[in-house]
Amino acid sequence: MAGSVTGGPLIRPDETLQGIGGTVTAIPLTHPGNRRWWIAFAGAAALLGLFLLTLGYLLAAGPGIWGNNNAVVWALDIASYDWWIGVASGSLLVSAVLLLLGAEWRGAVNRVAETLALIATASAGLYPIIHLGRPWFFFWNLPYPNTYDLWPQFRSPLLWDAIDIVAFLVICVSLWFIGLLPDLATLRDRAQVEAMRQADAKAPTRKIALLRAQVYGIVASGWRGSAAHWQIWVQAYRTVALLGVLLVVSVQTGASVMLAGSLMPGWHSTLLPVSFLVNAIYSGVGVTAVIVMLIRLVYGLDALVTPRHLDVLGRLLLCLGCASAYCYAAEYFDTFLNGDAQARGVLARRMTGDHALVSWTAILCLVLPAQILWSARARTAPLALAAVGLLVAIGAYADHVMVLVVTLTQDFLPSSRLPYGVDIWGIATFAGSVGLFLTLLLLFLRYLPAVSIVESRRLALTEAPAVQDAARAAAARTAAGPEENPTEAPLWGVAASFASQGDLAAALKAVSGIGPDHVHLDGHGPVPMPRTLRPLGLEGRSILPYALAGALLGGAGFYGMCVYATAYDYVFLIGGRPRLSWPSFVVPSISFAMMAGCVAIHLALLVLNRLPRLNHPAFNIPGFLRASDDRFFLTAEARDDRFDAARIERRLAGLPAEAGRPLEIRRIPR
Amino acid sequence: MAQLFTPGADAIYRLALMTGVACLVGLPVLAAGIVRSNYVTGVGVAPAQPVPFSHKHHSGELGIDCRYCHTTVEKEATAGIPPTHTCMTCHSQIWTGSDMLKPVRDSYAQDKPLEWTRLNKLPQYVYYNHSVHVTKGIGCSTCHGDVTSMQMTYRANAFEMKFCLDCHRAPEKYVRTPDQVWNMTWKPPADQATLGPKLVAQNHIRGGARLTECGICHR
Numbered sequence: 071m072a073g074s075v076t077g078g079p080l081i082r083p084d085e086t087l088q089g090i091g092g093t094v095t096a097i098p099l100t101h102p103g104n105r106r107w108w109i110a111f112a113g114a115a116a117l118l119g120l121f122l123l124t125l126g127y128l129l130a131a132g133p134g135i136w137g138n139n140n141a142v143v144w145a146l147d148i149a150s151y152d153w154w155i156g157v158a159s160g161s162l163l164v165s166a167v168l169l170l171l172g173a174e175w176r177g178a179v180n181r182v183a184e185t186l187a188l189i190a191t192a193s194a195g196l197y198p199i200i201h202l203g204r205p206w207f208f209f210w211n212l213p214y215p216n217t218y219d220l221w222p223q224f225r226s227p228l229l230w231d232a233i234d235i236v237a238f239l240v241i242c243v244s245l246w247f248i249g250l251l252p253d254l255a256t257l258r259d260r261a262q263v264e265a266m267r268q269a270d271a272k273a274p275t276r277k278i279a280l281l282r283a284q285v286y287g288i289v290a291s292g293w294r295g296s297a298a299h300w301q302i303w304v305q306a307y308r309t310v311a312l313l314g315v316l317l318v319v320s321v322q323t324g325a326s327v328m329l330a331g332s333l334m335p336g337w338h339s340t341l342l343p344v345s346f347l348v349n350a351i352y353s354g355v356g357v358t359a360v361i362v363m364l365i366r367l368v369y370g371l372d373a374l375v376t377p378r379h380l381d382v383l384g385r386l387l388l389c390l391g392c393a394s395a396y397c398y399a400a401e402y403f404d405t406f407l408n409g410d411a412q413a414r415g416v417l418a419r420r421m422t423g424d425h426a427l428v429s430w431t432a433i434l435c436l437v438l439p440a441q442i443l444w445s446a447r448a449r450t451a452p453l454a455l456a457a458v459g460l461l462v463a464i465g466a467y468a469d470h471v472m473v474l475v476v477t478l479t480q481d482f483l484p485s486s487r488l489p490y491g492v493d494i495w496g497i498a499t500f501a502g503s504v505g506l507f508l509t510l511l512l513l514f515l516r517y518l519p520a521v522s523i524v525e526s527r528r529l530a531l532t533e534a535p536a537v538q539d540a541a542r543a544a545a546a547r548t549a550a551g552p553e554e555n556p557t558e559a560p561l562w563g564v565a566a567s568f569a570s571q572g573d574l575a576a577a578l579k580a581v582s583g584i585g586p587d588h589v590h591l592d593g594h595g596p597v598p599m600p601r602t603l604r605p606l607g608l609e610g611r612s613i614l615p616y617a618l619a620g621a622l623l624g625g626a627g628f629y630g631m632c633v634y635a636t637a638y639d640y641v642f643l644i645g646g647r648p649r650l651s652w653p654s655f656v657v658p659s660i661s662f663a664m665m666a667g668c669v670a671i672h673l674a675l676l677v678l679n680r681l682p683r684l685n686h687p688a689f690n691i692p693g694f695l696r697a698s699d700d701r702f703f704l705t706a707e708a709r710d711d712r713f714d715a716a717r718i719e720r721r722l723a724g725l726p727a728e729a730g731r732p733l734e735i736r737r738i739p740r
Numbered sequence: 741m742a743q744l745f746t747p748g749a750d751a752i753y754r755l756a757l758m759t760g761v762a763c764l765v766g767l768p769v770l771a772a773g774i775v776r777s778n779y780v781t782g783v784g785v786a787p788a789q790p791v792p793f794s795h796k797h798h799s800g801e802l803g804i805d806c807r808y809c810h811t812t813v814e815k816e817a818t819a820g821i822p823p824t825h826t827c828m829t830c831h832s833q834i835w836t837g838s839d840m841l842k843p844v845r846d847s848y849a850q851d852k853p854l855e856w857t858r859l860n861k862l863p864q865y866v867y868y869n870h871s872v873h874v875t876k877g878i879g880c881s882t883c884h885g886d887v888t889s890m891q892m893t894y895r896a897n898a899f900e901m902k903f904c905l906d907c908h909r910a911p912e913k914y915v916r917t918p919d920q921v922w923n924m925t926w927k928p929p930a931d932q933a934t935l936g937p938k939l940v941a942q943n944h945i946r947g948g949a950r951l952t953e954c955g956i957c958h959r
Contacts, residue, residue: 214768217776219902262744287744288753643949684745684753695742 080175081526082373083534086541087596087700090374090526094253094519095260097369101516106368111512117505124498125200133201137493141486142478146496147201149470150503152325153353154194155238156346156466159318160354162187162242164386166311166318174532177525178375179383182365183358184249188242189510190357193503195235200499212236213631221635225647225654227331230324233628233658237665238321244668245310248675252303252698253523254290256596259695261286291682294689295697297593297602298611299679304598305613306675310668313621317664322347323657329473336416336477341404345397349436349466352390356462359383361511363456365520374521377450384449387458391440398433412482420476424489429472435465527597538570541700545569545733559739562687563590563707564718565694566732571599574702576730578605581706581721588709589718594688595702616674617667624666629659690738704732781898787857790843792892799924800888806880806922813880817869821856824848859895860884867959876943877915881924882907888924908951912936915945 096102128135138145165183168176199208211232213222222229261283268276293299326346329337362383366375405413420429439461448454471492479490514520531538568574574593582591582605593602603609632655636642641649676682688694688705697703706718715737725731778784798804806813809826813819824847831841847854860883862868874880880887883903885896897903907914913928915936920926929935940947950956 215772217898217900217902219905258744262742266742283744292750641949642952682750682753682757684749685743685747689743692742 079533080376080378081529081533082376084537085373085526085530085534086537087527087530088541090530091256091260091523091596091699093371093373094521094523094526095257097515097520098257098517099260099264103368107512107516111509114505114508114512117501118509119505120498121502121505124495124502127495128200128499129205132203135493135495136499137491137496140488140490141481142475142490144474144478145490146471146492146500147197149467149474150500151194151197151201152346152470152474153467154190154197154503154507155235155321155325156350156470157354157357157463158187158190158194158238158242159322159347160351160356161190161358162238162245162314162354163318163351164355164358165245166314169308169311170315174525174529175379175382177522177529178371178379179358179362180525181249181253181520181522182362183354184242184246185511185514186354186358186361188239188246189507189514190354191235191239191242192510193507195239196503196506198231198235213635221640223642223644224632224636224658225644225651227324227328227657230658230661231328234317234321234324234661237317237661240665241310241314241317241668244672245307245314248303248307248310248672249522249524250518251290251293252295252300252596253519254286255293255295256523256698257519258283258286258290259698263695287684291676292684292686293681294683294686294694295594295596296679296688297595297599297606298608299681300595300598301600301603301608301611302613302675302678306671309613309617309671313617313664313667313671317661318350319347320657320660320664322350324661327657334477334481335410335412336420336473338413339401339404341397341401342473345394345401348390348393348397349469352387352394352436353463353466355383355386355390356459356466359387359459360456360463363452363459365515366452369515369520371521374526380452380455381446381449384443384455384458387440387455387462388443388449391437391443391462394440395437398437415480416477419480420472423476424479425472425475428468429476432465432468432472435461436469439465524597531597542569542573561708561713561715562690562738562740563705563713564715564722564735565688565691565706565738566704566722566735567691567693567696568702568704568730568732569700571595571597571601571702573730573732574599574704575601575605577704577722577725577732578602580725580730581704581718582606584706584718584721585712585714588712590707590709592688592705592707593702594694594697594705596698596700599702611678613671613674613678616670620670621663621667624670625659625663627666628662629655632659687738687740692736693734701733705738776898781900782859782895783898784894784896786890786892786894787859789857789892790854792840794891795887795893796889796891806887813870814874815871817871819870824854859893860899862899866957868957874921876945877918877921877939878907878911879916879921879923879926881926882914886924904957905952908956909948911945911947911951912940915939915943 101107133147136145136147138147161183165176165180165187168180199205202208210216211222211229222232261279265276265279265283267273268279273279323343326343330339330342332338362375362379365371402417405417409417420426439458442448442454443458475490480487566577568577574595578591578593581589586607591606593599593606633650633652636651636655637649647654687707688703691697691703691705693701694703704722708715719735719737722730722732722735774780799806809822810819811822824844827844828848831844835841836845843854846852883897883899887893887896913932913936916923916926917935917939939945945951
């Protein structure tokens with residue numbers, strides 16, 4: 071997929087590993103555009119204040135403040151929920167699919183998409199809670215040993231949704247955090263360099279600088295870019311992304327079957343889950359495009375988010391726009407050809423009824439704007455792309471309102487046909503949740519890297535090898551020989567630094583034969599180092615069994631619980647469904663399986679990598695902070711007294727300059 | 741050279757992580773324990789009453805029938821709290837000078853009812869009818885415990901929904917013959933397994949699916 075994308079380079083050809091790190095970490099470390107940030111933050115915080123005000127009034131007065139004390143019980147609250155979770159699903163899917171397809175240009179987009187998925191889920195997750203009459207009892211939705219001796223009704227999509235949201239939140243946090251982990255280490259090391267500079271200069275802010283480095287250090291959990299870490303990290307990232315893709319389908323099924331499974335005209339359709347999914351992904355890509363363009367503009371990241379990325383986003387929007395148009399066309403075609411009078415009536419009321427404005431907004435915003443992206447010029451114009459993204463987001467919201475409100479305002483009982491109008495508190499609640507979203511987004515932009523440093527570096531290594539070679543040659547000119555510094559402190563091991571992964575791999579190969587039982591070898595570097603795995607003997611190590619075991623155990627456990635509860639422990643006749651309604655347990659079980667698999671991956675990531683480890687002898691290596699920048703380090707750790715440091719040093723120093731001679735060799739105290 | 745954290749930081753960090761995980765598990769368990777504790781449910785706690793009335797003395801030792809005071813238990817939804825007049829049927833003749841009974845005499849003289857502290861409460865959204873339970877063979881002690889042994893009266897069971905459902909799902913385990921309904925020390929007889937289903941059929945109790953319908957109690 072990556073190779074077929076046209077429209078200029080994916081990264082500026084003169085980008086170095088160090089340059090990428092500097093460009094991206096400059097934002098959280100030096101806060102450029104501080105004034106603009108504070109103005110934006112004040113606006114977002116004001117909206118958040120409005121949210122708190124609305125929630126206070128909601129708690130005091132009840133959900134009727136949304137004007138839904140009529141047949142439209144699902145008003146803007148559920149429309150907003152569906153929209154937020156749609157945006158989250160779309161963003162997550164974009165990031166996960168790009169990762170799984172191995173699109174190496176994803177670095178510019180994936181971090182923003184993952185962050186959007188996370189904070190949109192946070193905004194979405196609040197709605198199902200606050201739309202309850204007594205929100206403090208939200209946990210009644212979850213299966214837990216309660217004093218009622220009751221189980222939740224596992225046959226209901228309402229319950230699926232509760233499980234889906236929890237699982238979705240876990241996966242979003244997980245994907246976001248795993249992707250962020252090495253970048254946090256880069257940030258920690260750069261913050262530490264700054265803290266040491268300030269300490270030397272006795273700057274008045276030196277304590278804050280140290281605290282900042284330590285906070286990043288704690289969140290980075292002692293990541294030190296070891297080859298073994300990277301190996302597990304790459305696998306964990308991809309596996310969580312796979313779980314995320316499956317979960318997106320499961321979540322959107324839960325949200326749409328809640329409507330499609332009913333007998334209401336306009337909802338009761340097999341196409342509804344498909345159009346839900348399509349519009350969800352569509353709105354997610356739209357919002358991702360808006361935010362990527364905004365960050366690119368504000369922070370001047372043109373070098374990392376190139377016109378080629380814009381082109382890809384544009385093509386994606388165009389494809390989804392066509393899919394969305396197809397869904398609308400199919401719905402109309404099918405209903406007018408096959409549908410009953412009620413279904414035809416709903417379509418007519420959407421176009422001409424009280425809420426015709428909403429319906430036309432939905433259809434026009436979802437179908438038309440994307441069509442300008444047939445033009446290559448529009449696709450690479452940031453403003454055009456952002457405008458299309460925004461219109462798509464508006465259209466998707468209007469679509470949810472249309473689907474919910476038009477059907478509910480006129481159900482089968484003429485007596486329940488009370489008018490419903492979109493009311494001020496419904497809008498205030500949604501504006502408030504946008505405030506929550508923006509506040510979290512701005513905090514993310516201020517304190518965390520907005521573009522994936524690791525992915526951009528991997529891209530630079532493959533797309534701009536010439537400049538990397540030049541950097542390597544420049545480093546080699548400054549290379550020093552093995553240093554004789556016999557130290558009094560007990561020896562931890564020997565460390566050597568290199569300018570490239572190739573040199574490191576060659577050196578590891580050369581020393582891998584020395585005392586495998588008492589020398590523990592490892593490599594450290596700023597990007598995944600697949601070439602070092604063979605000399606380190608780590609090939610074939612896989613996280614998949616843990617993920618699979620976690621997912622299978624979790625899924626089977628949840629399914630077993632549904633069967634036990636519904637067929638044996640809590641026999642309850644509902645809607646004439648059989649005691650063992652096995653198909654309805656599949657959706658929540660899949661969601662739970664994904665969550666359990668994700669938790670298992672996290673545990674494996676920590677345990678297999680022996681993390682967290684805040685203090686480690688490797689950090690004693692002089693210049694080791696550059697292991698998260700542009701240097702590669704070999705460490706040979708002494709495991710017992712037979713360790714012969716001099717022999718390893720001789721072997722390393724004896725390597726030819728073009729194939730693995732280190733820039734520097736050091737003995738490291740414990 | 742460049743250690744950002746001291747060696748001890750690892751231990752603290754891991755301890756903090758483990759504490760976090762322990763809290764994640766422990767706090768809900770603690771909360772569940774508190775909710776079920778007698779401190780919250782009030783089981784076994786005898787509150788102060790305007791008169792220290794002893795069920796043990798009146799009903800246990802003297803053998804006064806439950807229905808002498810709780811007159812409507814077989815006919816109405818509520819069992820009925822006796823009016824002061826019921827007390828005075830005896831206490832106008834015996835213990836007429838007792839200090840302990842002064843509030844009863846005052847109540848009678850001033851025509852103001854005694855304000856007892858209520859023990860057994862059900863939420864407003866629960867419909868409960870004493871008469872149907874008593875006449876179909878559910879004894880007093882199944883819910884109220886052995887009142888005849890209580891010096892001061894206390895709540896014997898937390899009336900959580902679990903308690904009601906336990907019987908509604910399997911009434912044959914608790915149903916008694918009519919003569920045993922007022923027996924406060926009733927234990928299921930040896931032949932309850934055969935007697936129970938027989939009584940259930942005889943009294944037209946439709947257990948299981950019917951009695952666990954939401955609308956049976958939440959009308």
